[in-house]
Amino acid sequence: MTVQLEIDVFTLFPEVFEPFLSSSMLGIARRKGLVVIRVHDLREWGKGKRRQVDDTPYGGGAGMVIMPDVVVSAVEDVVKDEQVKVVFLAPSGVLFTQQKAFDFARSRRLALVCGHYEAIDERASLILNAEEVSIGDYVTSGGEAPAMVVIDAVVRLVPGVLGNVASLLSESFSEGLLEHPHYTRPYEFRGLKVPDVLLSGDHKKIAEWRRKESLRRTKERRYELYERYGCSEEDGL
Numbered sequence: 001m002t003v004q005l006e007i008d009v010f011t012l013f014p015e016v017f018e019p020f021l022s023s024s025m026l027g028i029a030r031r032k033g034l035v036v037i038r039v040h041d042l043r044e045w046g047k048g049k050r051r052q053v054d055d056t057p058y059g060g061g062a063g064m065v066i067m068p069d070v071v072v073s074a075v076e077d078v079v080k081d082e083q084v085k086v087v088f089l090a091p092s093g094v095l096f097t098q099q100k101a102f103d104f105a106r107s108r109r110l111a112l113v114c115g116h117y118e119a120i121d122e123r124a125s126l127i128l129n130a131e132e133v134s135i136g137d138y139v140t141s142g143g144e145a146p147a148m149v150v151i152d153a154v155v156r157l158v159p160g161v162l163g164n165v166a167s168l169l170s171e172s173f174s175e176g177l178l179e180h181p182h183y184t185r186p187y188e189f190r191g192l193k194v195p196d197v198l199l200s201g202d203h204k205k206i207a208e209w210r211r212k213e214s215l216r217r218t219k220e221r222r223y224e225l226y227e228r229y230g231c232s233e234e235d236g237l
């Protein structure tokens, strides 16, 4: 099969990626040759005998800052002049959404740069013309877990990776709404029964119920998405 997407990850902790990248859907996508993922140790571009990658912040303050030349040399050495979308994982970046995952999946080549400590020197992202993305309004200790989130969300959208493409179209966020609830056997569990409509065999009614549940959940849990979506009269919510 032809490679659909290449991803280069730059990190100070390369060892955390391999088990994740070899498991489940990602492992299959890589073994099928649809996706190639390479993980690079930023320390290889570190300075001096101790391979130093960080230094104290100008202006003072807590924590260390990763030096810009270390990151820029690493990315430039690996991706050279190729067309590549460079992404920095940063809590101060723009929110990573399903729409962004679709955009990244179409990019053919991605470079993901994981920060650590306090930050990466601002100039690295400017020079590399990087897009800074955040996986949510909280702070993790490094960019490794956020990079894994991005890789997982993007790779499952690459053509050929998931067997059931229909599931991509109906899942949460694809349409701007959260997904409806799901049920399987047993029919009754600890006094809770599966909604009867799902056993009716009436596909129109099932679709209507699912849409209503989807709207109800979105309204309750993510009002900002619900408002943006804009209900029609017949939705009745």
Ligand SMILES: C[S@@+](CC[C@H](N)C(=O)[O-])C[C@H]1O[C@@H](n2cnc3c(N)ncnc32)[C@H](O)[C@@H]1O
Pocket: 088, 089, 090, 091, 092, 113, 114, 115, 116, 117, 118, 119, 120, 133, 134, 135, 136, 137, 138, 139, 140, 141, 142, 143, 144, 146
């Ligand atoms: C401890 S954090 C640095 C937090 C930074 N000083 C701030 O307040 O914005 C270290 C690294 O973890 C990653 N990181 C933490 N939270 C993240 C998030 N929500 N999204 C993406 N990356 C995140 C980034 O790569 C960041 O450089």
